[in-house]
Amino acid sequence: RKEVEQDPGPFNVPEGATVAFNCTYSNSASQSFFWYRQDCRKEPKLLMSVYSSGNEDGRFTAQLNRASQYISLLIRDSKLSDSATYLCVVNGGQGGKLIFGQGTELSVKP
Amino acid sequence: GAVVSQHPSRVICKSGTSVKIECRSLDFQATTMFWYRQFPKQSLMLMATSNEGSKATYEQGVEKDKFLINHASLTLSTLTVTSAHPEDSSFYICSARVQGSSYEQYFGPGTRLTVT
Numbered sequence: 001r002k003e004v005e006q007d008p009g010p011f012n013v014p015e016g017a018t019v020a021f022n023c024t025y026s027n028s029a030s031q032s033f034f035w036y037r038q039d040c041r042k043e044p045k046l047l048m049s050v051y052s053s054g055n056e057d058g059r060f061t062a063q064l065n066r067a068s069q070y071i072s073l074l075i076r077d078s079k080l081s082d083s084a085t086y087l088c089v090v091n092g093g094q095g096g097k098l099i100f101g102q103g104t105e106l107s108v109k110p
Numbered sequence: 111g112a113v114v115s116q117h118p119s120r121v122i123c124k125s126g127t128s129v130k131i132e133c134r135s136l137d138f139q140a141t142t143m144f145w146y147r148q149f150p151k152q153s154l155m156l157m158a159t160s161n162e163g164s165k166a167t168y169e170q171g172v173e174k175d176k177f178l179i180n181h182a183s184l185t186l187s188t189l190t191v192t193s194a195h196p197e198d199s200s201f202y203i204c205s206a207r208v209q210g211s212s213y214e215q216y217f218g219p220g221t222r223l224t225v226t
Contacts, residue, residue: 043219044203046214097144
């Protein structure tokens with residue numbers, strides 16, 4: 001079983017749609033959780049950290065369920081500029097190592 | 111803040127040569143830097159953790175004699191790919207963790223290595 005698993009994608013949605021990404025992780029000792037965004041041939045950029053209480057940043061909402069070891073990202077009113085690969089990232093416990101999911105590609109069409 | 115640079119951004123080299131990639135934290139000190147590799151359509155795979163002033167910790171399956179890491183200062187880590195072969199062609203990305211932060215890492219822009 002992979003340490004971090006995401007929806008395989010790709011997701012093709014029209015502008016304005018709401019899209020949800022799911023992620024599960026295997027290490028129950030993980031303490032920090034993130035969503036990163038990666039554009040084609042670029043480095044990942046931090047989108048948001050994920051907290052147990054859930055957090056929202058504009059059109060983006062992240063949720064964490066520690067009991068189920070499940071993380072989600074919801075994007076509302078999607079824009080063309082949201083097209084990218086979204087990476088679920090979990091700290092691996094020792095030394096601050098981050099474990100990346102394989103990513104879910106999102107393509108927003110006009 | 112928290113800017114990380116990498117140099118070069120792109121390099122093409124012949125099989126058998128060595129290539130050095132630099133990773134710098136520009137506006138903060140990073141006691142720990144990380145080196146990742148990403149093949150097309152795949153996610154980032156951690157290669158090694160670089161700690162300032164000590165030996166790097168390599169992930170399972172990563173040859174430490176082939177991928178030499180040096181972290182001589184709080185703002186610079188280097189990765190040298192020795193005797194590069196075409197299968198080493200990949201996107202190499204470094205990241206740095208802000209000292210005292212909660213595992214948040216900032217990534218360099220990456221180096222695209224092509225070995226011919």
